[in-house]
Amino acid sequence: PLPGTWSAQGQARPPLQPRPPLQPVPPFQPTRPMQPLPGTRPPSGAPATGAPATGAPTTGTPARRSGAPARQAPRDNPYSRNRPTAPGGPPSGGRTWDSQGGAWWPAQNQAPRNQTRSSTNASAWIAIGIVAVIVIGIIASASMNTSSNDGYPPVADYTDFAYSSVPVALDTPAGVTFPAADPLVPVASMNLPRANHTATLLPDGRVVIAGGVTLRDSLSNSTDTLASVEIYDSAARTFSAAGDLMTGRSLHTATLLKDGTILFAGGKGADGQALGTAEVFDPKTGKSSPTKPMSTGRISASAVLLDDGTVLIVGGSDGTNMLKSAEIYDPSDSAFRETSSFILGNGYVTATKLKNGEVLVAGGSSNYGDLGWGNLYDPTSGAFEDTGLMKADREGATSCLLPDGRVIVIGGVNGSGKANASAEIYNPDRQDFEGVARLGDIRSGNTSTVLPDGTVLLVGGADANDDPIRTVERFNPTTLQTEPIGTMTAGRYGHTATLLNDGSVLVVGGWSYPKDILADAALYYPNGAPSATPTGSLAPPGGSPAPGASPNSGGSPAPGASPNSGGSRAPGGSPAAGESPSPSASPAAG
Numbered sequence: 001p002l003p004g005t006w007s008a009q010g011q012a013r014p015p016l017q018p019r020p021p022l023q024p025v026p027p028f029q030p031t032r033p034m035q036p037l038p039g040t041r042p043p044s045g046a047p048a049t050g051a052p053a054t055g056a057p058t059t060g061t062p063a064r065r066s067g068a069p070a071r072q073a074p075r076d077n078p079y080s081r082n083r084p085t086a087p088g089g090p091p092s093g094g095r096t097w098d099s100q101g102g103a104w105w106p107a108q109n110q111a112p113r114n115q116t117r118s119s120t121n122a123s124a125w126i127a128i129g130i131v132a133v134i135v136i137g138i139i140a141s142a143s144m145n146t147s148s149n150d151g152y153p154p155v156a157d158y159t160d161f162a163y164s165s166v167p168v169a170l171d172t173p174a175g176v177t178f179p180a181a182d183p184l185v186p187v188a189s190m191n192l193p194r195a196n197h198t199a200t201l202l203p204d205g206r207v208v209i210a211g212g213v214t215l216r217d218s219l220s221n222s223t224d225t226l227a228s229v230e231i232y233d234s235a236a237r238t239f240s241a242a243g244d245l246m247t248g249r250s251l252h253t254a255t256l257l258k259d260g261t262i263l264f265a266g267g268k269g270a271d272g273q274a275l276g277t278a279e280v281f282d283p284k285t286g287k288s289s290p291t292k293p294m295s296t297g298r299i300s301a302s303a304v305l306l307d308d309g310t311v312l313i314v315g316g317s318d319g320t321n322m323l324k325s326a327e328i329y330d331p332s333d334s335a336f337r338e339t340s341s342f343i344l345g346n347g348y349v350t351a352t353k354l355k356n357g358e359v360l361v362a363g364g365s366s367n368y369g370d371l372g373w374g375n376l377y378d379p380t381s382g383a384f385e386d387t388g389l390m391k392a393d394r395e396g397a398t399s400c401l402l403p404d405g406r407v408i409v410i411g412g413v414n415g416s417g418k419a420n421a422s423a424e425i426y427n428p429d430r431q432d433f434e435g436v437a438r439l440g441d442i443r444s445g446n447t448s449t450v451l452p453d454g455t456v457l458l459v460g461g462a463d464a465n466d467d468p469i470r471t472v473e474r475f476n477p478t479t480l481q482t483e484p485i486g487t488m489t490a491g492r493y494g495h496t497a498t499l500l501n502d503g504s505v506l507v508v509g510g511w512s513y514p515k516d517i518l519a520d521a522a523l524y525y526p527n528g529a530p531s532a533t534p535t536g537s538l539a540p541p542g543g544s545p546a547p548g549a550s551p552n553s554g555g556s557p558a559p560g561a562s563p564n565s566g567g568s569r570a571p572g573g574s575p576a577a578g579e580s581p582s583p584s585a586s587p588a589a590g
Contacts, residue, residue, distance in 0.1 A: 171414065173421040174438040176484045178471045183486035184507055184522035185529050187237040190230055193519035195511045197226070198254035199496035200262050207232040207498050207506060208242070208262060208283055211249045215517045223517075225250055225270040231283065232508070232521070234500050239521070243286025246279050253303035255311050257331055260284075263291075263311055265329065266298035274299045274319040278329070278336070291334040295327045302351035304359050306379050312339070314361055314377070315349040322365060326377070326384075339382045342375060350399035352407045354428050360387070362409050362426065363394030374426060374433065388432040391424050398448040400456055402477050408456060409433075410475070411443035419444040419463055423475060437480035440473045447497035449505050451526045454478070457485075459507055459524070460492040468493050468513045472524070492518060503527075 190209065197212025209230045213223040227248035230239045245264060252267025252275070265278035274297030279288040294313075301316030301323075311329040313336075315322070324342040329335075342361075349364035359377040361384070375384045390409065397412030397420075407426040414420055419442040425434050439458070446461025446469075456475045463469045468491030474483045495510025495518070505524040512518050523529075 171416075171418045171421055171442060172438070173441050174482060176440040176473075176482065178440065178473070178484040179486045181486045182489050183472050184488060184524050186520060186522050187506075188239060189519045189521060190239045190509060191241060191519075192226065192228060192230075193517040194226055194509045195494035195517045196250040197496065197509060198252065198264070199498045199506070199508055200254045200256050201498050201500070202256070202283055203260065205234045205501045206283070207234070207500075207508075208254075208281070209239070209496075209508060210254060210262075210264060210281070211245060211252055211267065212509070213250045213517070215515075218515050221515055224248075225268070229281065229286070232506060234502070234506075237523075242283065243281075243288075245281065246288045246290060247275065247277055249275055251300045253298075253301055253313060255303045255305050257305070257311075258309045259331070263303075263329060263331075264288075265303060265311075265313055266294060266301050266316065268299045268319075272319075273297065274317065280331075280334070291329070292336060294336045295338045296323065296325060298323060300348050302349050302361070304351045304353045306353070306359075307357045308379065310379075312351070312359055312377060312379070314351055314359075315342075315364055317348075328382075340377075340384050342384060348396045350394075350397055350409060352399045352401050354401070354407070355405045356428070358428075360399070360407050360426055360428075362390065362399060362407075363397045363412055365395040365413075376431070387426075390433045391436040392420050392422060394420060396444050398446060400448050400450045402450065402456075403454050406477070408448070408475075408477055410448050410456070410458065411439070411446055411461060413444050418442075419461070425477060437475075438482070439475065440482045440484050441469055441471045443469065445493040447495060447507070449497045449499050451499070451505075452503045453526065455483075455526075457497070457505055457524060457526075459497050459505075460488065460495060460510065462493045467491070468511060474526075490518065497524075 193214050194209070194212035195214075198208075198210050200208045200210075202208060209232060210228075212226050214226055216222045216224050225248040227245040229242045229244060231242040232239050248270050249264065249267035253263075253265045255263045255265075257263055257280070260283070262281045262283065263278060264281060267275050269275045276294045276297035278291045278294055280291060281288045297318050298313065298316035299319060301313050303311055303313045305311055306328075309331060311331075312326065313329065314326040315324075317323060326339050326341060327336045328339050330337070350360075350362050352360045352362075354360060357379055359379070360374055361377060362374040373389045374387045376387045377384050392412070393415040394409060394412030395414075397409050399407055399409045401407055402425075405428055407428070408423055409426065410423040411420050421439045421442040422436045423439060424436045426432070427434050441458075441461075442463045443458060443461035444463075447457075447459045449457045449459075451457055451474070454477065456477065458473050458475060460472075461469050470488040470491040472485040472488060474485055475481075476483070490512045492507075492510035492512050496506075496508050498506045498508075500506055500523075503526060505526075506521060507524065508521045509518050
């Protein structure tokens with residue numbers, strides 16, 4: 001029922017009482033006034049200079065409760081929201097009064113004092129941190145460089161040795177003068193001239209010379225690929241025919257297996273193509289037996305006998321591209337199986353077995369240029385791991401395992417296409433290359449042989465103009481000094497150098513200048529040639545290698561030496577013609 005009418009029960013409802021009138025909403029009073037951002041101008045309406053009169057109300061400041069104590073703003077705080085009036089006159093420094101915020105506002109582009117103090121403190125702490133990191137790095141570096149706990153001489157004591165990015169002129173020789181006399185003593189010649197062959201020292205002291213190329217026509221520079229095998233008798237100092245390989249091959253690998261047989265793998269065939277075949281040669285019978293095929297054909301690969309009797313074969317070229325793959329040969333089933341690969345194709349590398357059984361693979365060349373770093377192969381995991389940068393790119397370098405366990409990498413071609421006149425040493429304890437030292441001559445494709453006294457004999461190679469060089473020198477890895485030994489009658493590369501059981505070195509064959517392949521052989525005696533017998537021939541050698549000598553240097557890679565330490569960088573040439581005397585290798589030519 002409507003107000004004032006009767007309800008259904010007959011009762012009258014009281015009249016409706018009017019509601020009180022609505023009260024107007026008070027204006028919004030912010031409890032926390034808006035503050036100007038640092039570095040901006042004061043709000044509009046604020047005086048540019050000076051301040052309102054003392055006691056004047058501040059716009060936007062809420063009223064204080066009756067009896068509540070006034071809050072005091074902290075000193076030196078320009079952003080205080082509780083100052084109702086300006087304390088005195090305008091301060092120095094060009095500040096203006098913020099009537100809304102109740103504070104002196106710094107002039108534009110003038111940082112408040114507490115902000116400046118925070119920035120200053122942060123900058124100071126950053127500077128202190130940087131200085132601390134530099135000091136710690138210097139102390140750690142000095143401690144590592146001067147430590148002699150690893151048994152090696154301190155780096156600071158090395159002569160002509162540095163850690164800078166360009167420590168020495170890598171293609172500039174040390175400036176020594178080589179004697180004119182030939183330091184090699186001639187012995188009987190081989191039955192055939194040959195280059196790019198292999199030489200493998202047998203346990204009985206004989207040396208197996210196999211494969212390679214011989215010159216067919218010096219005018220056209222054409223060659224024939226050889227399958228013949230010769231054996232050098234250290235006692236008689238003569239060569240004799242010892243059968244043939246199943247396939248003629250050059251730029252192949254030769255590895256002495258634990259049963260005394262020799263694995264010949266890959267190389268370049270008579271048609272100039274990369275060979276994917278391998279065979280095992282028995283020096284006792286002069287016969288070869290085939291193995292199962294390789295995973296891919298390889299020219300100028302490197303091979304190393306591992307501790308378990310298997311053979312690691314790495315790198316090389318397939319005739320067109322550098323190979324990044326590697327494979328393992330297992331004598332138990334005469335089969336090859338692939339293992340880990342490199343990041344880039346890696347041809348013309350050196351491979352050296354360390355004393356702990358791992359293999360250092362250094363230098364080489366990819367499809368994108370020469371390489372200047374090392375990789376470690378772990379036979380247990382079958383994986384490669386990067387192990388530091390070298391001071392120079394080194395394509396076609398040679399490497400040797402030193403008696404103290406380090407590895408020396410010598411010569412090779414750098415990224416500018418020039419032959420290096422330097423050597424550097426890999427330290428397995430630090431897993432890094434220690435530095436670089438200069439050689440007496442520019443070398444690429446030379447032979448490197450560790451002598452019984454720990455020095456390294458460097459013979460021949462190619463210079464910056466790809467011409468065979470004639471100089472011979474001995475490099476001391478302890479002092480990093482080189483000793484010029486003499487000058488050969490004919491320069492050579494693509495030859496082999498093998499350390500014999502009596503400590504002498506047999507140098508065989510190779511390319512010579514201008515366009516020739518050598519059949520001659522010669523011996524180097526570290527302590528001078530022995531006296532002549534009444535018949536005029538040299539006294540026969542005898543004895544055993546001195547301590548620290550590697551009996552297979554220049555031959556089989558079994559003791560850890562790279563097969564390239566007794567060979568050369570792959571020469572170029574036309575596949576149809578076979579081989580060319582130029583030591584500059586191209587992937588297509590191998």
